[in-house]
Amino acid sequence: MLKKLTFAAAALALSATTSLAATEVTWWHAMGGELGKKLEEIAAKFNESQADYKVVPVYKGSYPETLTAAIAAFRANQQPAIVQVFEVGTGTMMAAKGAVYPVYKLMADQGESFDKSAYLAPVVGYYSDTEGNILSLPFNSSTPILYYNKDVFKKAGLDPEVSPKTWEEVEQFSKKIVSSGAAKCGFTSAWITWVQTENLSALHDQPFGTLDNGFGGLKTEFTFNGKVQVKHWGNLKKWQDEGLFKYGGPVGGDQAATMFYAQECAMTMNSSAGRAGVINNAKDFTPGFGPLPYYADEIKEPKNSIIGGATLWVLNGKDKDVYKGVAKFFSYLSKPDVQADWHQFTGYLPITNAAYELGKTQGYYAKNPGSDIAIEQITRGTPSANSKGVRFGNFTQVRTIVDEEFQGLLAGNKDAKQALDSAVSRGNKLLREFEAAN
Amino acid sequence: MNTKKTTFNNRLLPYLLLAPQLFITLVFFIWPAGQAVKSSFEREDPFGLSTVFVGLLHYQRLFEDPNYLSALSRTAVFAVSVTALSMILGLAFAAAVDRLMRSGKIYTTLLVWPYAVAPVVAGVLWWFLFNSTTGLMPFFLEKIGIHWDHDLNGTQAMILIIIAAAWKQVSYNFLFFLAGLQSVPQSLMEAAAIDGSGPVKRFFTISLPLLSPTTFFLFIINVNYTMFDTFPIVDATTVGGPAQATTTLVYKVYQDGYLGLNLGSSSAQSVLLMMIVMVLTFVQFRYVERRVQY
Numbered sequence: 001m002l003k004k005l006t007f008a009a010a011a012l013a014l015s016a017t018t019s020l021a022a023t024e025v026t027w028w029h030a031m032g033g034e035l036g037k038k039l040e041e042i043a044a045k046f047n048e049s050q051a052d053y054k055v056v057p058v059y060k061g062s063y064p065e066t067l068t069a070a071i072a073a074f075r076a077n078q079q080p081a082i083v084q085v086f087e088v089g090t091g092t093m094m095a096a097k098g099a100v101y102p103v104y105k106l107m108a109d110q111g112e113s114f115d116k117s118a119y120l121a122p123v124v125g126y127y128s129d130t131e132g133n134i135l136s137l138p139f140n141s142s143t144p145i146l147y148y149n150k151d152v153f154k155k156a157g158l159d160p161e162v163s164p165k166t167w168e169e170v171e172q173f174s175k176k177i178v179s180s181g182a183a184k185c186g187f188t189s190a191w192i193t194w195v196q197t198e199n200l201s202a203l204h205d206q207p208f209g210t211l212d213n214g215f216g217g218l219k220t221e222f223t224f225n226g227k228v229q230v231k232h233w234g235n236l237k238k239w240q241d242e243g244l245f246k247y248g249g250p251v252g253g254d255q256a257a258t259m260f261y262a263q264e265c266a267m268t269m270n271s272s273a274g275r276a277g278v279i280n281n282a283k284d285f286t287p288g289f290g291p292l293p294y295y296a297d298e299i300k301e302p303k304n305s306i307i308g309g310a311t312l313w314v315l316n317g318k319d320k321d322v323y324k325g326v327a328k329f330f331s332y333l334s335k336p337d338v339q340a341d342w343h344q345f346t347g348y349l350p351i352t353n354a355a356y357e358l359g360k361t362q363g364y365y366a367k368n369p370g371s372d373i374a375i376e377q378i379t380r381g382t383p384s385a386n387s388k389g390v391r392f393g394n395f396t397q398v399r400t401i402v403d404e405e406f407q408g409l410l411a412g413n414k415d416a417k418q419a420l421d422s423a424v425s426r427g428n429k430l431l432r433e434f435e436a437a438n
Numbered sequence: 439m440n441t442k443k444t445t446f447n448n449r450l451l452p453y454l455l456l457a458p459q460l461f462i463t464l465v466f467f468i469w470p471a472g473q474a475v476k477s478s479f480e481r482e483d484p485f486g487l488s489t490v491f492v493g494l495l496h497y498q499r500l501f502e503d504p505n506y507l508s509a510l511s512r513t514a515v516f517a518v519s520v521t522a523l524s525m526i527l528g529l530a531f532a533a534a535v536d537r538l539m540r541s542g543k544i545y546t547t548l549l550v551w552p553y554a555v556a557p558v559v560a561g562v563l564w565w566f567l568f569n570s571t572t573g574l575m576p577f578f579l580e581k582i583g584i585h586w587d588h589d590l591n592g593t594q595a596m597i598l599i600i601i602a603a604a605w606k607q608v609s610y611n612f613l614f615f616l617a618g619l620q621s622v623p624q625s626l627m628e629a630a631a632i633d634g635s636g637p638v639k640r641f642f643t644i645s646l647p648l649l650s651p652t653t654f655f656l657f658i659i660n661v662n663y664t665m666f667d668t669f670p671i672v673d674a675t676t677v678g679g680p681a682q683a684t685t686t687l688v689y690k691v692y693q694d695g696y697l698g699l700n701l702g703s704s705s706a707q708s709v710l711l712m713m714i715v716m717v718l719t720f721v722q723f724r725y726v727e728r729r730v731q732y
Contacts, residue, residue, distance in 0.1 A: 064697050071699065075486045092484060092699065099485040249589050250679050255571050264571065397698040407680035411590045433700070437483045437490075 022047075022054040025325040026080035029057055030066040030310065031140075034276060038345050046332045053325030063089070063310065064396055070315065074099055079315045081322050082329075084139065086310045090127065091214070091393040093313050094135060095438040101314040101323065103330065104133045110327035118334070118352050122304060122378050126389040127311050130217060136311035137330050138351040140342070142273040143305045143378045144195040146292055149183070151285040152266040156182035163267075163290025167235065170267070170293050174244035177266045186244040187267035188260065190253035193402040194308055195269045195292070196232065197224060202387040203294050203302045204228045212385045214392040218435045222398075222427045225420035228298050234416035237409050247410055250403040257281075271308055272374035275347030289370030291377045303387035305377045309348060340364075349375055393434030398427045471712065478705035496706035505682060506690070506707075513686040516600060517664040523604040525656060528611025529649075533641060535612075536619040546616065553609035557667065561674025564602040568675075588676060592683025595676045599684050602675050603668045611656050618652035619645055650730045658722055665715050687711050 031039045036059055043055040060066040063086035070083040085093055093100055107114035116124050116134050123138045150160035156177040164170045174186020189195050201208045206228050211220040239245035246265055248256025253270075260268040261281040269292060278287050294302040312333075314326055332338060339355035342348065344364055350356040356375060359365060365372040392398060405423040408414045414422065478496055482489045500506045535545045552560065568575045568588060576586035588595040622645050630640050669689045672678055678685035678693060685693065688711060695704025 068696055068699065071484045096483065096485045096487065098487045247589060250677060255569075255589070258571050262571070394698065394700075397694075397700070400693075400698075404679065404681040407590060411592065411680065413681070437481050437488075 022052060023319075023321045023325050025053055025055045025082065025322055025329060027055055027057045027082040027084075027312075028060045028066055028070055028080040029084040030060060030063045030086070031084070032059060032061075034280075035140075035273075035346055038342065042333070042338060042342065045338075046329055049332065050328070053328060055325070055329050067092070074315060074317075077317065079317060081318050081326050082312050082314055084310045085136070085313050087126065087141075087308050087389075088395045088399060090136075090311075091391055091395055091434070094129065094391075095393060095434075099316055100135065101316050102129075102133060102135045103137050103312075103314060104135070106314055106323060107327055107330065110324050112327040112331050114331075118354060120349065120351055120353065120356075120375075120379065122383055122388070123307060123349070123351055125215075125383065126307055126391070130215070136313045137333065139312045139333065140273065140309045140346065140348040141307045141311075141351055142271040142309040142348050143307050143374050144191065144199055144269055144292060145272050145373050145377065146267060146269050146290040147260060147274070147278050148267040148288045148290065149260070149263060149282075149285050150288045152177060152182045152263060153288070156180040156266070160286075160288065163288055164293055165291075166296045167232070167293045168296060171235075171239065171244065174239070174266070175242075178243055183263060183266040184243075185246040185259070185265040186239070187269070188246045188248045188253075188256040188265040189268060190248055190256040190270040190274070191308075192248075192250075192253060192406050193399040196236065197229065197402055198390050199292060199305050200232055201226075201229060202304070202306045202389075203292060204299050205303050205384055205386045207386050208390045209392060213388065213390045215385075215388060218393070218431075218438070220392065220431060222392075222424045222431070225417070225424045228295065230416045230420055231295070231298075232416075233406070233409060233420060237416060240410055247407075250407065251399070271347075272349065273309065273347045275371070276345065289373050291373055301381065304380050304383050306387060306389045307349070307378065344368075344371070347371075347374070349378065392427075392431060393438065394430040397430050401426045401430075474705045474708050474712075476705075477701055478709045479702075481702045484699040484701070492702065496703045497710070499703065500706060500710070505685075509682070509685050509687055509690050512596075512684075513665070513688075516596070516603070516668075516686050517661055519600045520603045520607065520664045520668070521657065521660040523600065524607035525611050525653070525660060527604070527608045528656075529615045531608065531612045532615035532619055533645075535616055537637070546613075549612050550609045552606055553613075555606065557606060557670035558674045560606045561602055561671040564598060564605070565675045568598050588680075590680050592680055595680060595684045599668075599672055599675055602671050603664065606671065607660060607663055611660070614652050614656055615649065618649045622648050647731060654722075654727060654730045657726070658719060661718060661722075662715060665711065687714075 027043065029036070029039060040057050043057045047054050058080070060069045063084075066083065067085050067089045070079060070085075073079045104114065104116070114134075116128075119134075119138055120141075123141050124134055126141075127136050127138060128134050146163055148163055153160040153173075156173075157180060158173055158176060164173050170187060177183050177186050198208060200206075201224055206224075206226050207213060208224045209220045209222045211217060214220045236245055240247065246259060248254070248259065248268070256265075256268050256270060257274065257277065259265040260278075263285060275289070292302075292305055312330070314323070334352055336352060336354040336358045339350055339352055340358040340362070343350040343355060344359060350359060359372075402423050405414070405419040405426075408422075409416060409419040479491060479493060480489050481492045481495070531549055535542050535549070538545065555563075567573050568586065570576050570587040570589060573586075579586045586594060588598050626644055627640055630644055635643070664686075666688055668686065669692045672684055672686060672689045673692070676684040678689050687707065691704050691707045691711060694700045694707065698704075
């Protein structure tokens with residue numbers, strides 16, 4: 001209640017300053033720290049580039065907080081024009097037909113050119129409706145990769161230039177690292193749900209849910225309690241017991257980064273957007289980068305990984321002028337140089353093919369080895385129905401459930417099969433609930 | 439005896455004098471509570487675009503949900519532990535400071551400090567102290583053979599939020615107990631001392647019974663505190679985990695409603711929570727208050 005009031009107050013304060021000459025376009029986002037500064041710089045540059053519109057970025061906290069804030073504001077009729085929503089919220093936003101102004105429609109209405117084939121295929125696929133219309137503007141998309149500590153690898157007698165390709169190698173390497181005393185633990189992972197469950201399923205071409213992982217519409221059911229997932233969760237538990245794997249905590253797994261920076265764990269798996277943080281925090285060691293490992297006995301050629309990160313959604317109920325500004329700003333954001341700059345600074349994927357090409361011609365990837373791993377991993381092969389992504393309603397809560405079951409597994413209360421079965425059946429209940437409400 | 443009684447000749451004036459208070463209660467309590475009751479019977483999408491009346495469905499679901507039922511018993515454990523711990527400690531500190539002739543003020547100030555700390559900050563503080571990777575406490579606990587990892591060990595996580603929540607409330611209890619102790623008539627204590635009773639006996643036979651109104655008041659306040667005000671502490675220290683081991687009723691309301699956007703179920707939960715606290719308060723006034731001597 002109090003939060004709602006402060007949102008309203010903040011929104012009022014913002015709208016009070018709209019009497020300036022330029023039309024204001026409010027943009028609520030969830031980028032803190034370095035990323036937030038960079039984002040504000042982009043907005044400032046757009047504002048300087050023309051005089052008719054002024055984009056005002058407002059930091060609203062974490063992804064879930066930003067989404068909730070926008071929804072609360074919408075209900076109070078104080079919504080921002082643009083809101084950054086993480087991929088988990090996509091199902092919620094897509095279902096909110098009356099609240100959202102789809103990007104493809106906005107661009108067409110405002111006469112801005114918008115060619116969806118210019119955007120990376122896996123990113124476009126994720127944010128399109130069943131007819132292939134793109135609903136939100138891709139902005140900061142990422143995919144998980146493997147980070148490792150080259151110095152620890154050397155100490156353990158491993159080749160510091162070679163990252164483990166398969167899970168078998170992760171196990172072998174970790175054993176060597178722990179037994180040689182080079183580090184206390186072999187590997188950890190951020191985002192157990194996203195990296196070790198959703199991406200694991202995609203990489204091994206296993207369905208996460210029915211109806212093309214939820215892309216086909218409502219009435220889906222979760223299926224991530226299959227053989228490969230059970231095997232992997234069982235392995236993680238086994239590796240934890242052997243001291244090779246250490247749990248990094250629920251949701252984003254904040255402690256995974258801490259343990260990696262402190263050189264306690266030799267490897268970690270995290271979003272490609274963690275790259276800037278790794279480079280800044282790896283003061284006493286050289287970090288290495290690699291693609292996510294896979295099980296060689298389960299699949300010969302691993303599929304592409306799936307995306308995370310966020311897109312920009314436009315909310316209904318604003319003046320026509322504002323939408324004109326939003327369209328202009330979106331065109332600006334999609335420019336190759338703007339995108340390439342954002343991508344190279346943050347580690348997020350370049351969302352357009354042109355931005356990727358620009359980085360190549362600039363020699364960025366040659367100068368920064370490992371910076372193209374994420375994009376190569378997400379674009380490799382042809383995406384299958386299982387590796388296009390996952391899109392479900394109430395997915396924030398489903399992820400919480402997966403985290404809880406994983407904790408139950410590690411605490412020894414359940415085995416891998418029981419934990420995943422329970423996550424699936426609890427998740428299905430939430431899917432039914434979502435259908436009933438939408 | 440009638441000298442103190444004021445008679446209003448004007449029939450409207452008493453209502454007028456009460457109006458501001460009534461207005462505030464109506465706007466800030468009755469109206470939101472009514473809204474919660476209303477939305478607990480509805481199913482609504484997050485944006486509020488469509489609303490369907492579903493009757494008691496949310497309540498029925500809750501009582502079928504094993505997670506909700508275990509949150510109930512967990513909350514009981516949490517409430518009893520925090521209330522007992524913070525009241526006993528508050529009383530102990532108050533008794534200690536009350537015996538001080540000098541520097542009592544300094545101790546009072548120091549002991550009241552935690553109350554000024556925002557719950558989230560308190561939570562983060564304890565999270566730092568007990569962080570299994572970087573924290574100070576796990577390091578020492580390891581030395582005496584206790585492996586601390588509240589990210590996976592539910593019991594340890596529960597102990598952690600009990601400590602964090604109690605730590606925050608000790609100051610409040612301390613302040614009231616100290617005020618209570620200082621209003622115990624000095625003559626009674628002196629008379630007892632002359633009769634030969636020691637400080638411990640004096641405390642239990644004179645001070646403690648005289649403190650019973652304070653204790654009763656604090657008891658109700660503390661139970662309410664554990665039921666409603668502790669969610670920032672849970673959020674900052676354990677996020678309700680691991681595997682819901684520290685998800686208390688109020689945290690579940692926050693989680694399902696604010697993060698999960700499941701407004702109907704969250705409203706039903708807050709209505710139930712409100713009813714639980716009302717029943718508790720009623721029981722306290724009905725049965726415990728009889729033992730209170732004013």
